[in-house]
Amino acid sequence: MPESFITDWTTILAVAAVGFAAVLGLFLASYILAPKRKSADKGLPYECGIRPSKYNWSQVNIRYYIFAMLFLIFDVEAVFLFPWAIIFVDSVAAVFYEMLIFIAILLFGLLYAWKRGALQWN
């Protein structure tokens, strides 16, 4: 259905354009209406009472990267699972069991990460 495909995507693009336009309109209204009084202190980043030092990009816990990698694995898995979920009921047994094996391998990976303490946050 190429025609409906094109209509789908033009609609999505139109909605995205309206979303952009709404936000830009709000920014424009604020730019016209809101007061602008610059001062050196107002531009400083928020800090609890003391003057902030520069370079506020602090170090990040390494755990976040591990969770990001785990997420990537399972998200890619989801892309494979969605087409399967629609058709597996009416297909041959191999379709069903192959996907079960795939899920089992990934679950084993999750279990391994769990046992190695990758899911522990301390």
Place this chain on the structure above:
Amino acid sequence: MIVEIFNNFPYIFRPSLLLLFLTITVLFLTWLERKTLAKIQMRMGPMFVGFHGTLQPIADAIKLALKEDILPLWSNKQIYWFAPIAVFVPAFLIWVTLPISNVFVVRNLELGLFYIVSISVLSVLGMVLAGWSSANKYAFLGGVRAAGQLISYEIPFIMAILSIAMISKSLNLITIVENQSSFPNILVQPIGALIFFLSGLAEIGRTPFDIHHAESEVAGGPFIEYSGAHWSVFFLAEYINTFTVAALVVLLYFGGWNWPTMPFEGNTHSFLSALWFLFKCYLVVLLIFWIRGTSPRLRIDQLMSFCWKLLAPLSFANIIVTGFILYYKLPWVILSVSSILLLIVALYFIRKKTNTSPQKTIKLYSANELRAAGKNNSGLETNND
């Protein structure tokens, strides 16, 4: 009548109609949330602007537009300026395919659920950009926390959606709702509903999963430096997302507008269906507000282990069990029973983890005792905290 107006409305203006609908919804939701929280805390809530504060959201919107939009000096200006758009547009784009009834929909996509899954993760990017570009350590911590939390909870979220796709054999949201005309999916998927609702709450960052903008820890998180119009866009996106999760819960698990099916035919039917659907949505929204008003925030380690050690394995177990029962064409009752068993397992683990008996008692001293202790110079017993 409204159905006819909607059907005769030029197709290219449907996005603007959607914007109008969502704006009104957000304005109403802000008022509703303040009123609900006020009721829970035995206050009155907004009372002065309009009848029972009904015009308060409009006053707030005007105030936000008139407020100075501060650009922090050390921030990465372009990214800082752009980040609210990157959060708002995905939240808005999800509504392309969310149907309010079988006629009120911008465009009913054949791959609707998959589209929602792929768009919903995009707003993480905006959060991280906002946090990083603010050049503020609280904002940065909040942004990284948002990334960690949102992508983690995406896994059980997707897996719960997947089990619905397996049951309905479709990714089209209208088909999914119409398949539920005899019974809603919650009866065969209670565990899926619980996983979906909890991970949905985490996806929109509402209490008890709001660690990325926790006021007492990171002082507002990624939004800390934002003010005026820029801040209000984040706020808009958050409320749109709240309503999205409520609508998805109703569509996927509570039969949408179709259970029980509304009477009459034709346009009256469609109109009543839309009202019935919105009513169900607002019930879920009220539940979300209730949870916000009554439950404390999780710590980040609790939050992560709740997702990866409980929700993710359970959602996979749910998929495997559902797959077996569907593939061997077992009766629906078995699916219900097995899902309820999984639910009991889940509740047992949650109960076990959260059951905290008071182990330490705090002794209260009167002023006289304190004075006596000061005189004797002996000091009081201290708790070993």
